[in-house]
Structures are given as C-alpha cells and as structure tokens.
Amino acid sequence: MKDIDEINELLRPLARIGTDEPGGRAGGARAQALLTDIIAQERQPTLAGPPRDRRWARRTLLGLAASVVLALGVVLGPSLLGHGGGTATSYANSAVEIRKEANTYVARIKDPYADQQKFSEAFRALGLNVELRVIPVSPSAVGKIVGMGGTMHSAIPNVPFGAGREPDDCDLADSDCFMVVTVPAVVKDTSSLMHFDLGRQAKPGESYANEWLSATHAGEQLAGAKASGRTVGDVLAEVRKRGLTAEFNLVDVHDSGYELKPLAADQVGANWIVYRVASVRVGVVRLQVTPERNPGLAYDQD
Known part of the structure; x- marks a missing residue:
C-alpha cells in the first residue's frame, strides 16, 4: 500500500462518525475503536521498500496519528482528550467564562443576553451542578x-454564593465591566442542585422579572x-412628575392573603388607596390599589 493510500485509509473512518451518533459521543465505542485502530496501524511494520522509506513512512504515520487525534477532539469531545469536567479548571463559551481561582469558581458573564442554556452548560462542563439564569430586572x-x-x-449548609462586578463598582454599560x-469549589461533583437568578439590565420594552421590588426602593424609578x-x-x-406612566392592579383580599388582578385605568378612582407600587419596565410602574383602605393589608410598604 502506498503512503498516501495509508493516510486515506486512516482518515476514511472519520467520515462515518458524527457527533449526533452514539459513536460520536465522548468515549463512544466506535470512536474508541477508531483511535485504537490508528495506533495499531502505526505500529505495523512496513514490509517493502528501503530502510529510508520505512523511516519516512513511520514519521508520516506518527504525524498523521497526532493530527487525527486532534481531529478526534471535535468528534469525541473533551473528556477523551483530558479536557472534561473531571479535571478541568476552566471553561468558556460565547456567554460566560468560568475559572477556578483558589477555592472558588469565578464566572464572568460575557454576554448577559445570550441563550440561557449556555450559562448552565458552562457550570455543568466543570462538574458543578449549578443552574444560572440571567434575567431582566429593575435598575437597583x-x-x-x-x-x-x-x-x-x-445538603451543604452555609455555602456562600456571591455576585458582583469586575472591576468593583464599575459601570456595566462599559464593555470592560463584567457581572x-x-x-465555592466544595460544590463540585455533588448531586445536589443549586439554581439562582442573576439580574441584568432590561432591553427597551422588556418587562422586569422582579416586580416584587417596590418602585420606591433606592435606585428605582x-x-x-x-x-x-x-x-x-x-x-x-x-x-407624572417623574415622566413615568402607570398601570393598575386590584388588590383582592381574602382569608388566606390577597391576589392581584388586572385593572383598567378608567376603573380606578382618584380617591382609591395605593397599597404599593412595582416597577414594570423602563418608564412604567404599576399601582396596586383598593377602592378604600382595607384593614387586611399592612400599608407603609415603601
């Protein structure tokens, strides 16, 4: 067999393994068999040709084997090549970069508007059973x-999770400022799940996910x-003085508490009582109101 034929023969199986097939997953049986076959073929002696040609063929096959192993990184995934969550200390995708620093994993949000799955994907890749959502919230x-x-x-009491900015107190509108x-590294490879929501700036017209926070709170509208x-x-x-517009909810009080119901502006009287005000989106607040002061509500919610 000519050398070029040997090269083609080694590369041909790659076309038969896709990442969406069982054999294309990291450590799959077909992928492992392919790698074993490459190594075995490299070790077979060359039966014809002068010594110089055999040495050239051996060097060619060694280089080819290395190239194929690199190619297999795409097919087999990181775990076979030693970059899986078992020993890895860092991971990055288009949304987030995570690095182990001392006894803590530090996740820097690169794109707060990215596909939500990418955030949790990064933690799972490092053996961290953590789900992160980055959601639109009011300014504060x-x-x-x-x-x-x-x-x-x-399962692991007193585990401190944290959030902040880098550099400290930087302006998130700056491209060099990261959430x-x-x-803590102690949560690595535990079966217990942790999920949390991190607030990001809302897009124009996007509703806030934290309407429970009063609009009169420091930093709010x-x-x-x-x-x-x-x-x-x-x-x-x-x-109106602050250039905002208002929507309304009726506070329906019952024995077990209360619920909020939509209410049109023309149904609300000027003498109705406000229970609390929530931020809804940029430029809009929602007044939670009752026709009269209700003894079942604790006012002074500012």
Whole structure:
C-alpha cells in the first residue's frame, strides 16, 4: 500500500462518525475503536521498500496519528482528550467564562443576553451542578442575585454564593465591566442542585422579572417617594412628575392573603388607596390599589 493510500485509509473512518451518533459521543465505542485502530496501524511494520522509506513512512504515520487525534477532539469531545469536567479548571463559551481561582469558581458573564442554556452548560462542563439564569430586572437589582433555590443549601449548609462586578463598582454599560458570579469549589461533583437568578439590565420594552421590588426602593424609578397608603390621585401626580406612566392592579383580599388582578385605568378612582407600587419596565410602574383602605393589608410598604 502506498503512503498516501495509508493516510486515506486512516482518515476514511472519520467520515462515518458524527457527533449526533452514539459513536460520536465522548468515549463512544466506535470512536474508541477508531483511535485504537490508528495506533495499531502505526505500529505495523512496513514490509517493502528501503530502510529510508520505512523511516519516512513511520514519521508520516506518527504525524498523521497526532493530527487525527486532534481531529478526534471535535468528534469525541473533551473528556477523551483530558479536557472534561473531571479535571478541568476552566471553561468558556460565547456567554460566560468560568475559572477556578483558589477555592472558588469565578464566572464572568460575557454576554448577559445570550441563550440561557449556555450559562448552565458552562457550570455543568466543570462538574458543578449549578443552574444560572440571567434575567431582566429593575435598575437597583442589576448585577445582583435576585432568586435562589434548590437542594444544595440543605445538603451543604452555609455555602456562600456571591455576585458582583469586575472591576468593583464599575459601570456595566462599559464593555470592560463584567457581572461576576462566585461558586465555592466544595460544590463540585455533588448531586445536589443549586439554581439562582442573576439580574441584568432590561432591553427597551422588556418587562422586569422582579416586580416584587417596590418602585420606591433606592435606585428605582420612584425612589424616595411615599406611595403606600396614599390616594391614587396623589401618587399619580408624583408618577407624572417623574415622566413615568402607570398601570393598575386590584388588590383582592381574602382569608388566606390577597391576589392581584388586572385593572383598567378608567376603573380606578382618584380617591382609591395605593397599597404599593412595582416597577414594570423602563418608564412604567404599576399601582396596586383598593377602592378604600382595607384593614387586611399592612400599608407603609415603601
């Protein structure tokens, strides 16, 4: 067999293994067999030709084997080549970069608007059973963890998760400013799940995911205003003064608590009472109101 024929013979099996086939997954039987076959063929003696030709053929096959192994990295995935979550200390995709620094994994958000799956994908690639969502929030919650849950807290008590900015207190509108999430290394390879929500700046017209936060909170659109317990007319005057518009919810009180129901603006009287005000999206707040002061509600929610 000529040398070029040997090269073609080694490369031909690659065309038969796809990443969407069982054999194309990391460590699959067909992929492992292919790698074994390449190594075995490289070791077979050359039966014809002068010594110089045999040495050239051997060097060619060695180089080819190395090239094929690199190509197999695409087909087999990282674990066969030693870059899987078992020993890896870093991972990056288009959305996030995660590095182990001392006893902590530090995740730097590269694209807060990326496909949500990419954030959790990065943690899982490093053996971290952590799910991260990066969600649109009102101004004061940007860059903060606004929701957390899962079984990891009870399985590993007092595990500190963190969020911040890098550099500290930088402006997230700056391309060199990153939202950062920190996860203790102790959670690696645990079966317990941890999931949390990190706030990002909302796009124009995008609704906030944290409507539970009062619009009068520091850093919000009605920061410093007094709303709870006041009349709708008084609160609307403050809303308009700040260049905002208002929507409404009816607070329906019952024995087990209350629920919020949509309410058209023309159904609301100026003398109705505001329970609280929530930020909805940029330039819009939502007044939660009752026709009169309700003894079942604790006002002063500002």
